[in-house]
Amino acid sequence: MYSNEIIREIKKYLAKVAEHLQNTSLGEKDEILQNIETHIYDALKQRFPENPTIEDLNAVISEMDAPQFYSQVGKLDKDAKIPAKFCKLPVIGVLWAPFGIFIILSIMCVQVVPAGEIVKVSIWQWIGRFTLLPLGVLAPFACTTLGLMGISKIRNSAGRLIGLPLAVFDTLLYPVIVLDGVFIYCLLMFTRGFWIFLGIFLIILLDIFIVVFTWKVASKPLNLQLNK
């Protein structure tokens, strides 16, 4: 058992260290202090296993860093941290993507009129032809390309750009939609009953595999991959 005097001295040292830990968060400060406290007890146990005295404690503390040393903790991190920016390319991609889906849905809702019947085209439909239609037709290519460009930019930014999950989402959105569409079409055309459910289950598994694989490749550190 340690005497009250020893415990008091340890607390005193810890209080001095706490005064200098100004650049750390409250949680970090507590954890650092807990570790230093355990460190002192471990050092005492190891060096003076039987009834350590206050002199023994002073010997241990004198070999440790002076409390002032802790004033540098967190300071460098704080100074060195440059706030990361969100990469704009994947954001443009994700804003562009819905136009493509809108066009796909519009195609599915097309009404076939008998030949020769005159269809009245409203002004909004005319405007749509020259705005929404080109945007929608280009959306799958634009979204995928912007996603790929975003991944490349983020990976080469050394942490200055963020938004990798969004870039991966942009890259995979349309390829996965097309792949799933083709598979589901084939399933509905050539199979029945149980096989449709099995097929859909396998498609979901394939989608998960594609997403996980792409994420692993995209998030792998650039240096290692380049040198392999």
Added chain:
Amino acid sequence: MNEWITQLRKGLLEFCILNLLSSSESYGYEIVQKLKSMEVLVVTESTVYPILIRLKNDGCLKVRAVSSSEGPPRRYFSLTVLGEQRVREMNEYWSLLCKAISKLQKK
């Protein structure tokens, strides 16, 4: 020259701690003692503990508290899956770096 050595040591400390913990879990005092035994590193508690806490907050280390009859519970640090991955990548990069530098030195 001294400034360069100080910066290099600081950068390498995280790498050394992760490698030290890759073989087995360890507690603060033991980690500090082992690192101190590598005289070339010149480490002290005020540099090791903040790094341990940061690595823990980054998800590279986990802590297991073991209660003690005397004093506070001892905190054992060990690598998480993320930590294992990071140390693997660091080691790979380190060997590439060493090879590249040794090539330059020959020239």
